[in-house]
Amino acid sequence: MVISVAVVDPLPMFCQGVVAALAGSGHRVDVPDDVLAWSHRRDRSLILLTLDVEPAWSILRRLRAETPRHVVLALIEGDQPLQGAKAVQAGAQSVLPRAMNAAMLRRTIDATSDGLCVLPASVMTLLAATDVTSGHIASGHVSDMVGPRLPPPTQLSWLRQLAAGSTVSRLAGQIGYSERAMFRQLRGLYQQMGVSGRTEAILRAQEFGWLTPDGDG
Template identity: 50%
Template sequence: MALHVAVVDPLPMYREGVAAVLSAAGHRVEAPAELLAWVRQVQRGVVLLTLEHERDWDVLGRLRDVAATHAVIALIGEEPAVLGTRAVRAGARSVLTRDVAAGVLRRTVEATAEGQAVLPAVVATALATGAHRTGGDTKPPSPRQLSWLRQLAEGSTVAQLAGRAGYSERAMFRLLQALYQEMGVATRVQAIVRAQEQGWFGAGTGLSEDLGTGPGRVRR
């Protein structure tokens, strides 16, 4: 059965690669400029949503609230155990890494549309064991440190962050590493996820009203 599939990814070449794989299997693939409008127009479909920045997680939350008949597949890059478990808790039915083989992509889309959940083994293990959860007694970072984390979540590089904060890039890197250690995490992604889970960002991350972003192997 032909499926309606929306692909939301910042890279046109990646969207085109996904479309080529799924269209060859007979599915109708679109890259809507306004995702919520597409969801309202299509009675039932599958959304492939790349999660890179905090605004992408806001999109996932909105889909969970307004698109009960649509299955969401989260596309993630680094830290699959951390981001994958967060994506499932945020409403994704299935999780894929962005460099997944074309055949796996097609089978996952079709299985997800049929009501199945497809997850990488590390995500399934983390969900089953609770290994992704963090303690609730972590001391919140300072307002300045939270500002750094928020900027990183919104896509800033360490160099950009250093320029705004008045540090050298090397000094900024050392400050961030010290912050991660204080938070009990090892990487930028884990720090951002921890801050989000603890509610430290509050409502200040913001999101544009426009939800769109506008093979052998499907690669970034």
């Protein structure tokens, strides 16, 4: 069966490799500059989307909302179960590590186009432990996920307030810090958690159950 595929990735050489890998299977492959515009002009197709930065996640959400007839196969870097689970919740039908080989890519595209959901085992395990409606990990944590050290109660409170929608400015005012000092304190917390920013910190805290009332013990 010939499948129409769009490839969305920041590296042209990666896109060229995917095109070469799929060309032998007879699939029609495009590398559109604007995949959203492309999706509006096409009948049901498969979109291979690398989720590397926030704009890519925005594209995934918009594809789900604006052109749900298309199916999305999300590519994530390495073994990141939380990113894979998040991709499924955002609208991806299947998930693959970006470093997959050509044979795996072809098999997954064929299966996904046939209506199947293909996921790494680690992503399936995490989804099984996740309350999909709230986005929180259930009380039974995934056994093979080892988290960072639990932050002190004060910093845990900061994370919970940020997750609930508080701004850094509001948080600083409650604590009595300047906004600049608050940013500095949060940067230190993010470094301790091994993350690069607020969103990733909240996701990590959510992953390990720290955002629930019983998550501090």
